[in-house]
Amino acid sequence: MYKVVIGLEVHCEVKTNSKNFSYAKNTYSEYPNENVDTVDIGLPGVLPIANKGAFEKSLKMALALNCKTPDIVMFDRKNYYYPDLPKGYQITQETKPVGVNGYVMINVGGEDKKIYINNIHLEEDTASLDHFGTYSLIDYNRAGVPLLETVTEPCINSAEEALTFLETLKGIFLYTDVSEARTDRGQMRCDVNVNLKNEADEYITPKVEMKNINSFNNVKLAIESEVKRQIECLENGNTSELIQETRRFDEQTLKTYRMRSKADAVDYKYYIEPNIPPIKIDDELIKNIKSEIPMLQFERIEKYMKDYGLSRYDSEILVKDKKVSDYFEETIKLGVNAKSSSNFITTIILGYLNKNELSIDTIYLTPKMLVELINMVDAGEISSKQSKEVFFKCVEDKKEPKTVVKELGLTQITDDKTIRDIAVKLLDERPDLIEDHRKGKNTFDYFVGQIMKQTRGKANPTLTRDIINEEMNKR
C-alpha cells in the first residue's frame, strides 16, 4: 500500500484598492496595461510603498488560519530574471511572514481533519504574458497586485482532501473578505507537491512539484495523474524517472511532463528588502483585526447541526455563501423555527437566486419578512404552497408578505363556523356519498374538494378535514 503525501502552495490575490507596492488601482480590467504605475514596470529610481490594507488583510487571513503572527512584518527580495517580473525581483516575505504554524479544519466525507499551515506570506503578483507564435505580449495590470501565498505542511493524503482544503480555504477568503478568490479570473492558483510513502511512513518517491494549476478540478486531476505515474514507475522498476523535479500538468492529455529537475533550480538569492522599513505589529492591531473575523464555515456547520438540528447537507448549502448564512442566522435571531427557515432558504430562495443570478442581499425580502412569512405558515394562516407564491410576489413587486397575502386574498379561512356551515350543507345534499363512505368507498376527498372550491382554496385544509370527519361521524 502506498500513502499519498501532498503539500499545497496556494496563491490568492488580495482585495485592495491599490496594488501592493504602488498607487496603481488593483482592479480587474479587460484592457491591458491600464492599471500601471511607475513602480509596476520597474522604472529606474522607483521605490515600493507597502500597502497597509494589504498587510492588514494578510494578517486577518493569518489569524483566520490560526497562525502565529510576528511582532514585526518584513519583506524580502526574491531575485530572478523573467519578462513578467519587471524589477528583476519579486518583493515577498521570507524572514518574517504575516503568519506561521497555523491550521485549518476540513471535513472530508463526514470526517474532520486538521490541515497544518507552514506559513502564509504576502508578496506581489507578476505581469501576465500572452504568447503568440513568434512574439509575446506583456500586460502589467496584474504586476504588483497583492498576492497571499498559503503553504501547507505535507499532510494532505488524497486528491479529495486537497480539493476540500482548497474549497475550505476559498470559503475563508470569502468569509473574511480578504479576496474574491475567483479562479476564473486567475485570482486563486495553486502549486502542488506530491510524493509517496510506504506503510512504514518512509518516503519512497522524491517530491514532485506541479506549478500554477489554475482550477480546483485540475488540482484533483493533476494529483491523480501524478500519483498514478509515480506508482507505475515504482512498480515497473522505472526508478530513473523518479527524481525531485518540477513537472507541468497538461489539461488536454491529463498527464504531467518534466519541466526542470532540482539540479536546475534557481537560487533566488533572497535578502531583506531595504526600501521597506520593518512594520511593527502591536497587540491592539491584532485585537482589532481578530474582532473583524466572522465565524467561519466549519464552525457554522457544526453549530447548525448541533444547535439547530439541521443535516450536514443543508448546513453546507447554507454556509456556502456567507450572505446566505448571515441571512439565515438573522431569521433565527428574530425567532423562527430553524428547520422551516432552512427549508425555505435552501429550496425556494436559493433556487430563485440561482435562476436569476442574484445575491440574497439584493432581494426585497429581508430576514424579518421571511420570518413573518414562515410564521404565517406555521400559524396556519396560509398554506406552505401559498407561501411560495407570496415569496415570488414579494420579490417581484417589492412588497411585504402581509400586503401580498392581503392583496391576493390568500388569508386562510380558519374560522370553524364558516367552514362547518358549508360542510353541513354539503353533507345534507349528498347523503348517498356518506353511505358510500361507510361502505369503504373514498368519498371524503369529494367533500374536501367541494369546500375548497367554494372557498376558493382559502379554507384551512387541516381544519376542513377535521370538520368533515366530525360531521360525518355525527350522522
Added chain:
Amino acid sequence: MKTILDLRKDLDEKKVTSDELFNEAIDKAHKYQDKFNSFVTIIDEKEEEKSDSLLSGIPYALKDNFSTKGILSTSSSNILKDYVPVYSATAYKKLKEAGAVLVGKAVLDELAMGGTGTTGNTGIVRNPWKEERQIGGSSAGSAAAVALGIVPFSIGSDTGDSIRKPAAFGGVVGFKPTYGRISRYGLFAFASSLDHVGCFTRCVRDAAIVTDILKGQDERDMTSLPDENIKYADVIDKDIKGKKLFYIKEIVDKEFYKDAGKETLEILDKFKETISKCKSIGFEVEEVSIDEKLLKAIYPAYMTISCAEATSNNSNLTGIPFGPRGEGNSINEIMFDARTKGFSELIKRRFILGSYILQRENQERLFKNAQRLRRVIVDKMNELYKTYDAMILPASGGIAPKFDDEIDRMSDRYLILENHMAIGNFGGFPSITIPNGFVNNMPIGINITGRVFEDGLTLNIANKIEEALGYKGLIKEEYDV
C-alpha cells in the same frame, strides 16, 4: 565666486535677471564642456520658474542618475543612453517647485559605481584645478560644475563617499544629510540601504539652504523621515563653544604612515593645523582609538553590501520594458545580449561579485557578515556619539589622483584613510566635506560626520569651522579652454 545668497541678493535688487543667470550658466557649461565634460545634457531652454524661495531663479546641475520627466536620464550608462523618463524624482520636483533653474544633467561614474569620474559612457570628467587630474566620483560632473563656477550648487548622490570625495578634490562643499532626510524617489538605485541624496555648494550656508528645500517626508519613499519643522539655515550660526569633536588616532597619526608620500603627510599636517584652529574657536577635540581591524573592515564590508544590492537593484535593466532591446532567439538571449552590450566591464564585474555574494551558499559568510560588520561599526560610532557631537577627519589620503596614476596606494593603511567616509553611509549619519586648503596647488578637504538626525548641528559645526579656516567659495581664477 558668488554663493546662492549673493545671487539671491542680486536677483532681488534686480542687478541681474534669472534669464541672465541661466544664459551665463549654459554659456559657461558649453565653454567648459569639451575640456572638462561635466554634462551629459545641457538644457537649452530655461524652465519657467515661479516661486519666492531662496532658490528661485538660481541655476543648478543635477546628476544624471535622477529621473527627470521629459529629459534624458542616462546614469552615464549605455543601457540607458536614450532613456527619457516619464516621471520626475522628488528632489528634482522640489527644486523645480522652489524655482531653481536646471542647467544640465551631470556626468557620473556609470550607474554611480566608481570613485574616479572616468567610467561614464560619455567620457572622463576632468578636475577644474588641474586637467590631468581626476575630480573623483561618482558625482563627478556635479562636483566639476560647481568647482568650475558654472552653477552655485548641484545635486549628487552618495553611496560610499560619492559626494564628499569629489567635493574634496574640487575644493567645494559636499553634504549628504541623514539617511531618509531627502527622498530617494527617482534616484536610480545603486545600493538602497546606503544611497543618499545630497548637494555640492560653495559654502556650508548654501548646503543648509539647499537641504532645507530638499528635505521632508515623501509618500513615495517609505524610508524618508518626518519633517522636523526647522530650517538648517537658521541654526548654523549657533554658538559651538563646548561642542565636542573627535578624530580617530589609527587614521590620522603620522606614526602609521612611515612609507607614505609627501602629499599624504602634508594632508595629515594640515589636518592637525585645522584641529588646532577648531580648539582655538571653542571646540573640545579629542583623539580616540578604534580597533584597527574594525577600520580595515570598512572597505570590504562596503564593497560586499553595495555590490550585492547593486546586482539586485539593476536587474530591471533588461531592455524589455525600456532601454535598447537586445537580440536573440529566446527571451533569455535577448536580456543577456542587452546587458552584455549595455554595461561596461567594471559594472559587470560588480554584478558578478554581487551575485556571488548573494548566492545561498555564500550569503552567510559574505553578505551577512558584512552586514554584521556594518552594525558593529555603527554601534561603535553611536557609542562615541554619546560623548561627542561629531567626528572630524581628512576627506582623503591624497590630492586628486592623475588619470595615469599607478594604484600604488593599496596598502591597508591607505585603504582606511581613503575609505572611512563610508561610515557615514553605514549609519546614515549626516556628513559634510569642506575645503581645508591646498597641497601641491590642489584643494584638499576635511570631513565632519555628525550624529544621526542631527543635520542642523553637523552643519552648524561645519559652518563654524569653515569661518575659522576661511576657505569659502574657492575657485581657480582662470581656466584655459
